[in-house]
Amino acid sequence: MAKPHFHLHNHPDHSHLRWSRAIPPVLTVPSGSEITLELPDGGGNQITRENAAAGTAVASFDVGLADPGVGPIYVEGAAPGDVLRVDFLALEPTVDYGWTAVFPGFGLLCEDADFVAGVAAPRIFDLGRPGREDWVADRGYVVFRPADGASGGEEIRIPYRPFLGLVGIAPAEGEHSMIPPLDTGGNIDTRALGVGSSLYLPVKVPGALLSLGDGHAAQGDGEVCGTAIETRMRATVRVTVEKGKSWVKSPWVLTAEDAAAATAAPAGREFMCLGVDSDLREATRKAVRGVVDWLEAEKALSRADAYMLVSIAGNLRMCEVVDMPNYAIGCAVPLGLFVASPVQG
Structure with missing residues (x-):
C-alpha cells in the first residue's frame, strides 16, 4: 500500500516565527506519511538578487522575520515520551540563486573590527535550473566568487550539499525564538541532515507539531558567519512515530x-x-x-x-x-x- 502523501505550500498562513505549543496545526497526517513542503529561505525571502546588487539587502533586513518555520504539522499518534523520526527523502532549490551575508552583531566574529558593522553586500551564488547545463544538482558544486574578483587564479568550488537548517517540534511550555536551537530541535543548522539522513526528536506535546524551513545549498560545520548558502527549498520528508526510545532527550x-x-x-x-x-x-x-x-x-x-x-x-x-x-x-x-x-x- 502506498504511503499517504501530503503537500504544504509556502503561504503566510502556513508559517510562524516562534516556537509554541499554542500555535494551531496547519496540517494533520498519520504516522508514516510523506510530506512535500515549499519552504522560504532562512531570511524569510527578504534577500534577492536585486537588493543584493543595489547594496540595500543587509541594511533593510528585518531579523524579526528570520528563520520562519512552515507548519506546525500534527502527527497522529505522537504523544509526550515518544520520538518523532523525520526521514529526508528529497531536497531541491526552487530558485536559481542562493546567498550568504554577514549581519551586524551576528556570527562568531561579530565583535572583530572587520565585521562589527556587517558586510553591506551579500554574496550571490548561481544555482541554475533543472534541465539546464548550469543546474547545481547535476554540476555538484557551487562557485564562490569573491567580491573583488580575486581567487589566486583558481575557481573556488563549494560542494553542493543541500539540507534544512530548521527542523523542530513544539516545546512542552513557553514561547521561544526561532533562532536558537532547542532540545526539541529547531534551528540546529546541522549539515549532516541531507537526503538519506534521519532526525530523531523527543516529543513533548500531543501530535509533536513539526515545522521545517531554512534551506541550505551548502554549509560548513558551525555556520560561523551566521549564514550558509541560503535558498528557498522544496523538501520531501517522511514522519514516523517511534516508541521505546527514552534515551532520545535531544535531537x-x-x-x-x-x-x-x-x-x-x-x-x-x-x-x-x-x-x-x-x-x-x-x-x-x-x-x-x-x-x-x-x-x-x-x-x-x-x-x-x-x-x-x-x-x-x-x-x-x-x-x-x-x-x-x-x-x-x-x-x-x-x-x-x-x-x-x-x-x-
Whole structure:
C-alpha cells in the first residue's frame, strides 16, 4: 500500500516565527506519511538578487522575520515520551540563486573590527535550473566568487550539499525564538541532515507539531558567519512515530549512507546526538551523555564501557555556534563499528 502523501505550500498562513505549543496545526497526517513542503529561505525571502546588487539587502533586513518555520504539522499518534523520526527523502532549490551575508552583531566574529558593522553586500551564488547545463544538482558544486574578483587564479568550488537548517517540534511550555536551537530541535543548522539522513526528536506535546524551513545549498560545520548558502527549498520528508526510545532527550541524527564506503551496511553511516545548551562545555557533555545513554540502552554496554568507547571512536562536531544563546554540539558514533560476531564452529 502506498504511503499517504501530503503537500504544504509556502503561504503566510502556513508559517510562524516562534516556537509554541499554542500555535494551531496547519496540517494533520498519520504516522508514516510523506510530506512535500515549499519552504522560504532562512531570511524569510527578504534577500534577492536585486537588493543584493543595489547594496540595500543587509541594511533593510528585518531579523524579526528570520528563520520562519512552515507548519506546525500534527502527527497522529505522537504523544509526550515518544520520538518523532523525520526521514529526508528529497531536497531541491526552487530558485536559481542562493546567498550568504554577514549581519551586524551576528556570527562568531561579530565583535572583530572587520565585521562589527556587517558586510553591506551579500554574496550571490548561481544555482541554475533543472534541465539546464548550469543546474547545481547535476554540476555538484557551487562557485564562490569573491567580491573583488580575486581567487589566486583558481575557481573556488563549494560542494553542493543541500539540507534544512530548521527542523523542530513544539516545546512542552513557553514561547521561544526561532533562532536558537532547542532540545526539541529547531534551528540546529546541522549539515549532516541531507537526503538519506534521519532526525530523531523527543516529543513533548500531543501530535509533536513539526515545522521545517531554512534551506541550505551548502554549509560548513558551525555556520560561523551566521549564514550558509541560503535558498528557498522544496523538501520531501517522511514522519514516523517511534516508541521505546527514552534515551532520545535531544535531537539525534542518523547520517546518510556514504556511497564510497557502502561495501556492507551500515558502513559509512553515523549516529549523532546533539547537545544543546548556552554553555559550550555543557552542550558537549549533553552530547556525550546522550551517546552513552544510547550505547547502554541499545547496545547493552555498561556506562563505563560506553564512555570509553565514545572516547576512542566517537567524534565531536561543533554543529551550530552562532544562534545564541545556545550551542549545538554533536557527538557521532560510526555505525560501522558494530559488526555481527562470527559464527562459532
